Every structure is written in C-alpha cells, then in structure tokens.
Amino acid sequence: MIDKRTSLFYDFYQSLSDRYESIGSLLKKALPLMAEYLNADRIFFFDWIGEQSIISLKMMCIGNKSYYMQEDVFVDKNSPEIIKFMEDGIGDSPTLDYPAVYNLLKWRTPLDSLKTIQSGAPAGNQYGVIRIERLKKNKPFSQSDREILSGLCRELSVKINITEVDHYNTTQLRRALALNELAAVFATSLRLSDGIADILKSIQKTFQFDRTSLFLNDPKSGEFKEAYTSDLSGEIKEIDIKEAAIAGVSEACSKQACTPLIKSDIILSLPMIVQNKHLGWLVFDNMLSRMQISDEDVLSLRQFSSQIALAIDNARLFERVQELSNFDDLTKLALRRFFNEHLEQEIYRSERFNLTFSLILLDIDHFKGINDTYGHAVGDEALKAVSEVIRASLRQTDIPCRYGGDEVLIMLPRTTGEEAEHIAKRLMKKVSEIELPSRVTRGADIKLSISQGLSVFPYDATNGQDLINCADKALYYVKETGRGNWASYSDAIKQEEKDKQDASNGKTDK
Amino acid sequence: MILWMMPDNATHTQDIMDNLLAPFRAENPDIDVQIKIINRRNLWTRIFTLKHKVGHDSCPDLIAMPNYWTELLIKADVLENLTELDKTLRVDNCLDLLKPSSYKKDTADIYSFPWWMDISALHFREDHLKLITDDAETMLSTWGGLLEACRLLKEHFSGSEEGYYPMQNNDWRGSLSHRSVLPCLWSRGAYILSPDGKTCGLDKPEFEQGMADFIELALKGYMPILKERSSLGLISSNKSTFMMTRRQGLTMFEGNQKSIKFKTLPVPRTGDNYANYMGGVNLAIVKGGTQRENALKLLKWLTQPDTQIEYAAKTEAFPAMESSFDNFLMASPQRLQNYTGIIASASLLPNFVITGTIMEMLANIMSVIASSILMHKYDRKILKDELQNAAKEIDNILRFYID
Numbered sequence: 001m002i003d004k005r006t007s008l009f010y011d012f013y014q015s016l017s018d019r020y021e022s023i024g025s026l027l028k029k030a031l032p033l034m035a036e037y038l039n040a041d042r043i044f045f046f047d048w049i050g051e052q053s054i055i056s057l058k059m060m061c062i063g064n065k066s067y068y069m070q071e072d073v074f075v076d077k078n079s080p081e082i083i084k085f086m087e088d089g090i091g092d093s094p095t096l097d098y099p100a101v102y103n104l105l106k107w108r109t110p111l112d113s114l115k116t117i118q119s120g121a122p123a124g125n126q127y128g129v130i131r132i133e134r135l136k137k138n139k140p141f142s143q144s145d146r147e148i149l150s151g152l153c154r155e156l157s158v159k160i161n162i163t164e165v166d167h168y169n170t171t172q173l174r175r176a177l178a179l180n181e182l183a184a185v186f187a188t189s190l191r192l193s194d195g196i197a198d199i200l201k202s203i204q205k206t207f208q209f210d211r212t213s214l215f216l217n218d219p220k221s222g223e224f225k226e227a228y229t230s231d232l233s234g235e236i237k238e239i240d241i242k243e244a245a246i247a248g249v250s251e252a253c254s255k256q257a258c259t260p261l262i263k264s265d266i267i268l269s270l271p272m273i274v275q276n277k278h279l280g281w282l283v284f285d286n287m288l289s290r291m292q293i294s295d296e297d298v299l300s301l302r303q304f305s306s307q308i309a310l311a312i313d314n315a316r317l318f319e320r321v322q323e324l325s326n327f328d329d330l331t332k333l334a335l336r337r338f339f340n341e342h343l344e345q346e347i348y349r350s351e352r353f354n355l356t357f358s359l360i361l362l363d364i365d366h367f368k369g370i371n372d373t374y375g376h377a378v379g380d381e382a383l384k385a386v387s388e389v390i391r392a393s394l395r396q397t398d399i400p401c402r403y404g405g406d407e408v409l410i411m412l413p414r415t416t417g418e419e420a421e422h423i424a425k426r427l428m429k430k431v432s433e434i435e436l437p438s439r440v441t442r443g444a445d446i447k448l449s450i451s452q453g454l455s456v457f458p459y460d461a462t463n464g465q466d467l468i469n470c471a472d473k474a475l476y477y478v479k480e481t482g483r484g485n486w487a488s489y490s491d492a493i494k495q496e497e498k499d500k501q502d503a504s505n506g507k508t509d510k
Numbered sequence: 511m512i513l514w515m516m517p518d519n520a521t522h523t524q525d526i527m528d529n530l531l532a533p534f535r536a537e538n539p540d541i542d543v544q545i546k547i548i549n550r551r552n553l554w555t556r557i558f559t560l561k562h563k564v565g566h567d568s569c570p571d572l573i574a575m576p577n578y579w580t581e582l583l584i585k586a587d588v589l590e591n592l593t594e595l596d597k598t599l600r601v602d603n604c605l606d607l608l609k610p611s612s613y614k615k616d617t618a619d620i621y622s623f624p625w626w627m628d629i630s631a632l633h634f635r636e637d638h639l640k641l642i643t644d645d646a647e648t649m650l651s652t653w654g655g656l657l658e659a660c661r662l663l664k665e666h667f668s669g670s671e672e673g674y675y676p677m678q679n680n681d682w683r684g685s686l687s688h689r690s691v692l693p694c695l696w697s698r699g700a701y702i703l704s705p706d707g708k709t710c711g712l713d714k715p716e717f718e719q720g721m722a723d724f725i726e727l728a729l730k731g732y733m734p735i736l737k738e739r740s741s742l743g744l745i746s747s748n749k750s751t752f753m754m755t756r757r758q759g760l761t762m763f764e765g766n767q768k769s770i771k772f773k774t775l776p777v778p779r780t781g782d783n784y785a786n787y788m789g790g791v792n793l794a795i796v797k798g799g800t801q802r803e804n805a806l807k808l809l810k811w812l813t814q815p816d817t818q819i820e821y822a823a824k825t826e827a828f829p830a831m832e833s834s835f836d837n838f839l840m841a842s843p844q845r846l847q848n849y850t851g852i853i854a855s856a857s858l859l860p861n862f863v864i865t866g867t868i869m870e871m872l873a874n875i876m877s878v879i880a881s882s883i884l885m886h887k888y889d890r891k892i893l894k895d896e897l898q899n900a901a902k903e904i905d906n907i908l909r910f911y912i913d
Contacts, residue, residue: 053881065524067517070552071682074736074881208559211910231910232561232586246906287907288582288863289558290870 005144008037009151016155020163021170024059024068030159031061031130034152038145040132046073048104048127053077055129090150099134101141103153107161110168111296128160168296175300178206182307192315199308200230203284207297210288215244216280219316224280232288244281265292270301272309279309279316328402330380331387339401339409343464346413350457358420360410361471362427362452365483367406374444379406381440382448389430393423409468417456417488424452424486451478452486460489511801511808512544515574516553516791518626518825523547526824534811541804546570551873554866560588560798571799572808577611577790578859578866580622584614585863585911590795592620595806599623603831608790611861622792623813624830626822628756629849629856630693630787632656632778636771638751641666646773653694653723653780656752660732663751671748677733678750684736685880686728688872689787690754693777695720696785696857702872707862708912712872713901716781718894721879723780725893728883735880746770756789757826774848776855788856790830863911864904871900 002010015033020026027045035043042062046055049072057071075082085091085102093100105128112124130153134141141149182202196214203212211231218225224241266286272279282305286293326338334342350357364370364386371379383406390400390408403409412420431450453474455461460470470489477492478485487495517523527545535543548556553575560569560583575583583589591614592599599620601612608624632650639646642662649655660676667674681687695702700717703710711717727733745753754777776784793812795805811817818829819838829835839846859865875896882888 060521062521065521065547067521067523068546068548068552070549070555072877073684074877074884076885208561210558229910232558234561234587243909246909287903288867288911289555290867290874291555291558 005148005151008148009155012037012152012155016159019166020159022167023160023163026159026163027059028061028066030156031059031066032064034130034149034156035061035063035132037152038132038141038149039134039137039139041135041137042133044131044133046129046131048129050077050127090146093131096133098138099140101132101146101149103130103132103149104128105130105153105157105160107157107164109161110165111299114299128157130156171296172300175206178202179304179307182304182311192312192319195311195315196228197236199311200228200236201234203282203301203304204230204232204234207284207301209284209293210286211284213239213243213283213285214280215241215283216312217278219277219279222278244283266290268293268298268301270305272305272312274309274313277313279312282308331383331402331408332391333387333408334399334401336401336403339399339403339411340464342399343411343467346411347457347462347464350413351462355414356416356457356459358412358415358417358454358456359467359471360412360420360424360427360452360454360486361403361468361475362408362410362424362450363475364406365449365451370446374441374446378436378440378446381436382434382446385434385436386431386448386450389434390427393427393430409471417454417459417490420454420456421486421488424454427452428484428486449484451475451483453478453492454486454488456488511541511571511799511804512546512568513572513574513808514546514548514553514556514570516550517547518574518791518827526821530817530821530824534808538804538807541801541807543808550576554870557583557588558586560796561586569798569800570796571801571805572793572795574625574791574793575622576859576866577608577622577624577627577792578861578869580611580613580792580794581615581861582863582866583794584621588797589621590797590802592623592795592806592809593618595795595802596810599810603833605830605832605835607788607856607858608830611790611792611858615861622794623809625791625793625813626818626825626827627788627790627830628825628827629789629852630690630754630756630777631848631852632752632754632775633745633772634752634775635745636773638663639773647775650775650778653697653778656778657726657730657732660727660730660752664732667748674749675732675734676751677727678745678753679733679735680753680755684734685873686725686735686876688869688876689756689789691721691724691872691876692787692859693785694724694780696787697777697779697783698723698781702868703860703862703865705860707860708908710868710901710904710908712868712897712904718890718897720780721875721893721897722890725879725883725888728880729888736884745772756787774852776852784851784855786852786856788853788858790858864907867907868900868904871904875900 012030012033016026016030018029020029031043031045035041042060044057044061045059046057048055053075054072055075057069057073060067060069077083081091081094086104089104089106091102093102106125107128108124109126112126130149132141132149182199200212200214203209211229213227213229215224215227217223224244227239227241227243228236229239229243230236267283268285269281269283271281282301284293284297284301326335327333328335346357349355364382367379367382370382386406387400387402387408390410394400394410394412397413399411401409401411412423415423428450431448434448436446436448453471453476455467455470455474457467461467474487474489474492477495478487481487481495515523515527519526524545524547531543535541553573557573557575557579580589601609601620601624604612604624605627608627612620612622612624614621634646634650636646639649639659642659643649646659649659663676664674679687680690695717698716698720700714700720701711702717728735744750777786779785793809795802795809799805812821813831815829815831815834815837818831818834822829822834822838829838839849859869875893878896879888879893882892
C-alpha cells in the first residue's frame with residue numbers, strides 16, 4: 001500500500017516527466033503543483049547569487065498564473081539567519097507576519113562539472129530558493145508540510161539539473177553548427193574584408209552580444225591598424241582604433257598579452273594568436289543591455305577566436321601574395337600590369353561621367369651617372385627615397401607605378417592639368433630636399449632632382465597608350481631643355497611648333 | 511497570437527486583461543490571444559534576444575513596453591513600422607507629450623503606439639498631517655518640508671506604532687526606486703541626457719544633489735529599504751503616511767479604507783520648480799512574430815478611446831489619448847483637482863537608444879547605495895564615485911550609439 005506522501009511525490013515526478021526547453025517552462029509547470037500540494041496561496045522561485053549577496057526573483061505563481069520576473073533582492077549572507085538557513089536548507093521568514101517558509105534547492109550546472117573535470121577541484125553547486133506563503137489562509141506550515149516541501153524541492157533540483165544539461169547540450173550543438181558554418185565561410189572567402197564581415201555577423205547571430213568588435217594589428221609594428229564592429233542593428237562598420245582603450249585592450253596590445261581579458265562582466269576581450277603571432281583582439285560587449293557574459297560564452301568564444309585568428313592569418317597571407325604580384329618590392333610602387341588595369345578603368349569612368357584626369361611621367365636626373373659613380377646600392381637608395389616622397393605626397397586614390405628603370409608613371413584621377421602642375425611642382429621641391437643617408441653615400445653630397453612630363457585626359461589623348469606617349473613627349477622636352485623641371489604635353493607641342501617655325505625662319509636659338 | 515506585457519496590476523494583471531479582452535475575443539473567435547506577463551527587468555533582458563529568435567520562448571506578436579525603449583528597438587530592427595502596416599494610423603489624438611516616443615527619430619513613421627501613462631505624485635494621509643501642521647500644502651511644497659514632516663511624524667508615532675515609517679517604499683525590491691528619484695533630479699535642473707541626447711548629466715553637481723535629496727529618506731530612516739515588502743505596513747494601515755507613486759492610487763487608498771482621507775500633491779520640489787515624472791507604456795508589433803495582422807487588430811482595439819479609459823481606470827493610470835484623458839480627468843472632480851497642476855509640471859524620459867541602459871545603470875547605483883546604507887557604510891563619496899563611473903561609461907556608450 002503506497003502512503004499518501006509517496007503517492008504525492010510520485011505524482012509530482014510523473015507530472016514533470018516531460019523535457020523542458022528552459023528552467024522557466026519547468027518552473028511554470030512545477031510551482032503551481034507545489035502550491036497545490038501544500039495548500040499555499042503563493043509560491044516564488046529565486047536564484048541565489050551568494051557571492052553578490054543577492055537573491056534574484058525569477059518566477060512568482062499565484063494560483064495557476066505565472067509571472068516571469070527579474071528582481072534582485074539584497075540579503076546579508078553573513079547574517080546569522082542566512083547562515084543557519086544555508087546549513088538547514090529550510091527556514092521560516094524572519095520578518096513576514098503570515099506563514100511563509102523558505103527552502104533551499106541545490107544542483108550542479110554542466111559548467112560546474114566541466115570545471116571539475118578540467119581542474120580536479122571539488123564541484124561547486126548552484127543554489128535556488130523556494131518560498132511558499134499562506135497569505136490569505138494564514139495557516140502555519142506543519143512539520144509534515146515542511147518535509148513534503150523539502151522532498152518536492154529535492155525532486156525539483158534534480159529536474160532543474162536535467163533541464164540545464166539539456167539546455168547546455170542544445171546550446172553547444174548550436175554553437176558547434178555555427179563554428180562549422182564559420183569554417184565553411186573561411187574556406188570560400190579569401191579576402192580579409194569579406195571574412196571580417198562574415199566573422200562579425202556569425203558571432204552576433206550565435207552569441208547575441210550588443211556589439212562585437214575586431215581590432216587588427218599591423219603585422220609589422222604590432223600596433224592596432226584597423227578596427228571593425230557590428231552592433232545590435234547588424235550593420236558592420238569601421239571604427240576608430242582608439243575605441244580599443246574602452247575595452248582596455250590598448251595596453252594589452254602593447255604588452256602582447258595572450259590571455260583573455262575580462263574588463264568587467266559585460267566586456268570580454270580575446271586575443272587572436274596564430275603560431276605566436278598576435279593578430280589582434282576580438283572584443284565582445286553588452287554595454288547597452290548590461291547583460292553579464294557567461295562563463296559558458298567565454299569557453300565557446302575561446303574556440304571561436306582561435307578559428308578566427310587562423311582565418312585572418314590565411315586572408316592576410318593571400319593579400320600579401322596579391323601585393324607581391326602587383327607591387328615592386330624595392331620602391332613599393334605598383335607594377336605596370338596593375339597600373340594598366342587601373343588606367344583602363346579610369347578612362348572608362350572618366351568618359352562615362354565626363355571627368356578629367358592627368359598623368360605624370362618622371363625620371364631621376366642623371367640616374368645612370370649616380371649608379372656609375374657611386375654604385376648600384378646608392379642608385380637603389382636614391383630610387384627608394386624618391387619613391388617614398390612620391391607615395392607620401394599623393395592622395396590615396398592616385399596610383400604611382402614603376403614604369404621601368406628610374407621612370408615613374410603617376411595616374412591622378414579627377415585632376416585637371418593645372419592641378420597636376422601643382423603636384424609636379426610639389427614633387428620637384430620635395431625631391432630636391434632629399435638627403436640620402438651618409439652611411440649609404442659614404443660622405444658624398446648627392447643632390448637629387450627629377451624631370452616630369454604631364455598629359456591630361458581627354459584633352460591630350462583619349463586612350464591609355466597615347467596618353468602615356470604624350471607624357472613621355474613632354475618629359476623628353478624637359479630633358480632636352482635642361483632637366484630638373486616639368487612641362488605639359490601642350491607646352492611641349494607649342495614649343496615644338498615654335499621651334500619649327502623658328503627653324504624655318506632661320507632664327508633657331510638652340 | 512502572443513502579447514507580452516508587464517504586470518500593470520501586479521497579481522491581478524492577468525484577470526484584468528482577460529476581463530478587458532472579453533469583447534475582443536467574442537468579436538474575433540479565431541484570434542487566440544495568449545498573454546505572457548513579464549516584469550520590466552525581465553522584459554528588458556528579453557528584448558535583446560528578439561532579434562535573433564534563438565530564445566526558447568515563442569516570439570511575441572505584440573509587446574507593451576515603456577515608451578522610451580522605442581528608439582532602441584527600432585535601432586535593433588525588432589519593431590514593425592506601423593505606418594507601413596496601416597497608413598491610416600495616427601497619433602494626432604494622443605497627448606502631445608507622448609507623441610515623440612512613437613516615431614522613429616526625424617521621420618513621420620510610427621513604430622509604437624501610446625496605450626496608457628501615469629504621473630508621479632505625493633499621496634498622504636490627511637489625518638496624520640493634521641497631527642503636525644495646519645498647513646500641509648505649504649509644508650509639503652518643498653523637499654526640506656517633506657523631510658521635516660517625516661521627522662515630526664516619526665517622533666509622533668515612535669511610541670504607538672511599531673514598525674512605523676513615514677514614507678512607504680514604492681520599490682518592489684525595497685530598494686531606492688530609480689524612477690521615483692527623477693522628480694528630485696529634474697527639480698534641481700539635472701538631466702540624465704541633454705535634450706540633443708549627446709551629453710550625459712550623471713556627473714553634474716545638481717544630479718548628485720538631487721540623488722542625495724532622495725536618499726535622505728532612507729538615510730534618516732524615514733523610508734524602509736531592503737526589507738521584505740509584505741512585512742511592512744501600508745499607508746492604508748497606520749504604519750505609513752506618505753507614498754510617492756505614479757499610480758493615482760484612488761482605489762488603492764479608498765477602496766477598503768473609506769474613512770481615511772487621502773490627499774494628492776505634486777512631488778515636493780528639491781530645487782526651484784516642481785517636476786513630476788510621467789511614464790508611458792506603448793504597444794508595438796514585433797517583426798519576428800507570426801501574426802502581424804492580428805497583432806495590428808489588437809493594437810488598434812486596445813488603443814481605441816473607450817478601451818483606453820477602461821484599462822486606465824483598472825490600472826489606476828491615465829489614458830494616453832487626449833479626448834479619453836480629458837473625459838477621464840473630468841469624470842472625477844477630485845482627480846481633476848489633484849492632477850491639473852501635477853500634469854503641468856510633468857516630464858517624460860527621453861526616447862533615445864541608450865535611455866533604457868541609463869535607467870538600468872541608475873537602478874544598480876540605487877542598489878549599491880541602498881545596501882551601503884543598510885550596512886552603515888554609506889557616505890557621499892560612494893554616491894559621487896558611482897555617478898562619475900557611470901557617467902564615464904555612458905560617455906563611452908554614447909560614442910557607439912549616437913548618430
């Protein structure tokens with residue numbers, strides 16, 4: 001013969017035999033049952049966050065109506081009443097003036113178990129608190145009621161544990177899928193810019209942070225070079241690298257830190273490291289929602305960050321290969337093939353939108369003499385120095401190219417002939433200010449100068465090769481007339497015609 | 511369809527809503543309205559999961575939310591553009607103060623629709639005040655006067671009423687309410703965000719002073735903090751005299767205690783001007799929901815004038831529509847007399863992306879202050895440090911989210 005209490009426990013056990021997707025849905029089912037068994041008016045479930053001296057109300061049930069709550073209530077964990085309650089696991093309310101009993105629940109989370117496996121430390125427990133009240137009935141809870149409550153709470157603890165394990169497994173499965181998805185993305189996307197967008201989108205979708213930011217280091221200097229973010233709007237944008245200071249990773253960057261940095265419970269920063277190369281930081285924040293980043297998230301994100309670091313490293317290698325095939329190693333200027341492709345595009349764009357652009361063809365005066373007199377090493381240094389000046393003096397949209405030997409061809413999009421003359425003048429001045437290091441020249445005083453020829457689309461020519469020929473003609477004219485200067489194609493033509501005229505009149509000066 | 515709403519009527523919310531919705535359900539038997547009641551803090555955490563639809567709960571179709579969350583949820587791309595769903599929808603008939611929190615910034619597109627609102631006020635027992643003054647109105651016009659009244663009342667009841675506190679705590683957790691403090695701040699000229707939303711005001715001296723004014727209530731033992739609320743006496747018993755609440759409290763006070771006379775005044779001013787907090791609740795349709803048409807139908811039904819009046823009366827709040835509001839106010843001479851002045855000095859929280867975040871931070875600051883008072887560790891430096899740290903963080907958040 002089964003006694004009444006055993007039957008009640010069995011009924012409770014049977015009623016909760018389903019699988020629950022969340023603790024909330026489990027409590028919604030369990031709490032009204034418990035209130036019914038114990039003839040209580042109201043029942044509450046709190047999370048016990050002992051280290052913060054907080055009990056956090058999660059659900060309140062009155063009759064069969066459930067209220068999802070989140071209210072943190074301060075308790076003094078060092079007070080004698082609380083210490084006794086933690087020891088006994090059950091106790092009366094010290095302040096309420098109607099019957100109310102608290103009962104402790106205890107269970108182990110999957111993460112606790114994982115930590116135990118990893119560190120061998122004894123497993124910690126999670127705690128919850130049930131409060132039942134007889135507010136209207138005002139009938140005290142008997143000893144038997146208390147024993148039943150404790151029994152039900154033990155069963156509920158087991159069920160919470162099972163639900164948490166289920167929830168953890170589901171979450172892990174979802175994250176594993178996300179990781180696979182990311183791996184697939186990396187396999188198909190070699191360009192860094194595409195990869196960054198995919199990384200940020202995938203993390204936001206899987207982890208739902210308010211913002212995920214990516215700070216990338218310059219591979220050479222180790223300093224932050226660029227940063228991108230995706231916020232809750234899903235939009236991906238480039239951000240100021242100074243924002244690294246907010247996450248506290250600026251300092252960590254300079255120290256090449258390689259451990260996760262948790263600035264607060266709402267900001268997490270993870271270094272991205274591949275073969276001891278520090279590529280940058282991934283920063284996750286919940287500054288807007290103020291939601292705590294869980295240990296579970298930290299664990300999964302560490303896996304993510306290694307994958308992401310690998311993908312970024314691959315993308316960078318790919319870009320480096322691209323760079324080597326497009327740029328001259330000595331001068332860092334574009335190679336002819338790269339220049340020609342862009343020249344064609346610029347002609348197409350300028351024709352379509354009725355724009356103008358200019359070319360400058362230049363070479364270093366007496367470059368052969370420098371090579372012959374001081375050696376090729378000095379010649380190379382001179383070429384590098386002039387190229388540096390050119391790169392530093394132009395806009396990002398301008399394309400300088402090593403056209404051959406010491407010849408440099410520069411494309412200046414959306415630039416008129418007059419504007420190109422200003423640029424030529426500026427380049428001439430800056431080159432004249434170059435001082436080659438004495439360790440290279442061995443004390444010799446080498447002065448550098450350049451000669452430049454200019455042509456303008458569409459006035460001088462309308463196809464690429466003709467336009468280059470025009471600039472070459474202008475350069476030739478400068479060289480013929482004394483070097484260290486510049487001339488436009490139209491000037492050269494005018495002068496040529498004048499010279500012809502003069503020659504035909506027998507009054508040639510040259 | 512699923513409606514998420516806050517416990518507007520505490521434990522009676524579900525019953526009141528079921529009662530209110532009875533005609534709608536009768537008219538629309540094919541629409542199954544399920545109501546899920548979620549308190550404000552829980553709702554705050556849930557709204558951030560709506561975008562990704564990975565939570566365990568089904569996505570709501572309609573939500574009732576504080577009106578100053580509108581811009582945030584638009585930014586998160588969670589809300590439907592109501593104007594696109596129904597071009598005839600207008601907020602023209604709503605109270606002017608409530609209109610800005612319906613629109614997407616700098617557009618005429620409505621994303622949330624005003625449903626009801628409430629206004630902070632000081633309610634008190636006239637019989638208690640007569641024990642200490644002949645002119646309660648003058649005494650309670652300033653914060654200093656209120657504190658003096660609390661002191662005198664505490665002295666008066668110290669022998670006769672065990673557990674008497676002059677001010678009933680309005681905060682559910684028994685903490686210091688971060689919404690009740692707003693009139694004290696505004697009256698001193700403080701602000702949480704400047705009108706353009708670009709500057710945070712938490713580290714300004716007037717903000718700290720406004721906070722300190724409110725904290726005095728707990729510090730001097732005039733208001734209980736961090737105690738089990740149900741253990742405390744209420745204003746309708748003899749254990750309290752004042753209550754600062756945004757609900758009109760007429761039924762709360764008069765329902766069971768008709769012999770006791772209650773009076774309502776604006777929240778006493780801490781600075782030069784009266785300031786009262788008006789809180790609005792708007793309805794919005796969630797993009798991830800599956801029953802958009804039904805949600806729109808229910809939204810329009812709940813916000814029609816008669817339904818608004820009915821719900822407002824049951825919630826001890828005010829309707830959001832101007833005509834309903836006027837009718838509601840006029841229907842009770844006492845209500846009209848009490849609230850005419852209060853409404854004139856009422857302000858809302860601004861509808862910026864980060865307003866909700868700042869209110870969460872303010873709630874945390876209040877918790878820290880409340881526990882430090884309880885542990886006898888409070889001093890003004892704690893308040894100052896908390897505010898300055900929060901201000902720094904808000905400045906950072908503003909950098910991310912300001913347009």
